[in-house]
Amino acid sequence: MRFAILGPLRMTGVGAPTVPKAPKQRQLLALLLLNANQVVPVGVCIKELWDDQPPDSALSTLQTYVLHLRRVLCGVPEIGTMRAAKQVLATAERGYRFSVPDGSLDLHLFDEGVRKARDALADGDDARGSALLARALDMWEGRALTGVQAGPVLRAHAAMLEEYRLSVQETRIEADLRLARHHELIGELSALATRHPTNENVRAQLMLALYRSGRQAHAVEAYQRLRRTLSADLGLDPSPRMRRFLQAMLENHPSLNSPAAAGAGAAGDRSA
Template sequence: MHTSELVDTIDARMLGPLRLTVGARSAVPSATKPRSLLALFALNPHRQLSTGSLITELWEECPPRRAATTLQTYVLQLRRLLAEASGMESPEVAARLLRTVNSGYVFTPDDLYVDIHGFHQLADRAEMSDRAGRTAEAATLYRTAEKLCAGSPLIDVQHGPMLRAEVVRLEHSLLCVTERRIAMELRLGYHRAILGELASLTAQHPFHEDFHAQFMVALYRSGNRTGALEVFQRIRGAMVGEFGLEPSRKLQELQYSIMNDDGALDLPIAS
């Protein structure tokens, strides 16, 4: 490939196992530390990453004596894989795609798709649709964002400090997107359709008050008031037993409303 030619779109998938392809060709190494390095570069395109920060990411507080030299070897492996996948020569990859700059490296693809960035873009669009009152559109966008996830983020990659922080942030964002999508679906009257999902979510997240509140509302609207109250008692027992804390006032008020068959919990009648 000549230097004037464009490299195919680089497609990086990290919402699940790590995948990085150029066209249809994979550039993911099999070794643990080069995989971590590739994930870090793909998450930080056009941003210089210092040698010191990369060494800390790969070895944390116990780097080997020749860590900088070993890091260079890993970068050479990545350049070779990127060259094979793109049809470029390794020196061209070093000059155009994975460059050495000052005391670090920078990944500079012309055309890069990262599923994590796509996820955040969809979530932002969904939030704007919700604010504009387009509830069904918001629910669809949130669900589309969720479908990008093929498992726990970077599930097959070793996490150093930077990747660990990114994974924690992503897991929180995924939960928020699921909670917002369910809120939209409750508003649209899909309470019966999401009962099974909410049963699973509350089992997976026994202290997540928003999921429990949504499950209580969905059960109540499905005609199962006793089931809704049992959900409250279950989270209350877990919170008191584990932390000595009562559920939030919001959740307690929801329990009171269900006990008193408060019509405010019913879906508004479409005009």
């Protein structure tokens, strides 16, 4: 049995993918999978499903949704019976726990891949670290919980997952910059900078990739776009770190030139 939340919500067994069709049941399933193997208190479930306006029947309705989810699980060949479904989706400690085996939830696999990659990077193996991060990022099939109606709890979870994903992507790009892959990164970084126009770290990585590709004027223009966006949207100026980075580019500072040189570490620090 496989479960997916990094994109469309899915439960995949021996047969075709199976998920509830009713929006509230999908919403509850997503909440339980995001907290797989942990108890989700009843109050959190009610908050997610109805926010601050739960009906008088909220508790009994929640219990009905749980029953329907267990019936869906019964239709999965690997589970098959209500008794087994109650073990997967258990009532425990004034809440519910959805148990998933090791290696069956894409979020857990993503976490494990990122952990192994960070270990490789800590050992100085940028090539292996980059490859492991790329493999982990390939598990994503769009925004987390695509197609799921989200209440306040899921919205907060989804936002944190997107930040997590971006952080991992930035870490992989940083490793690729140290591997002198700046030419290949420009397209990806341009798209990221468009999606995250006020993110200084992404913009610094784009500027560095452009600079190392011999496109200093484009790197300066990337900085100017950041400055204009920050001013127009937030009434802010680029940070001192970004201004120092721009000045280093204008001065053709040697530390920015070769990722294979000892000074490349300093360049990476500037864009981190």
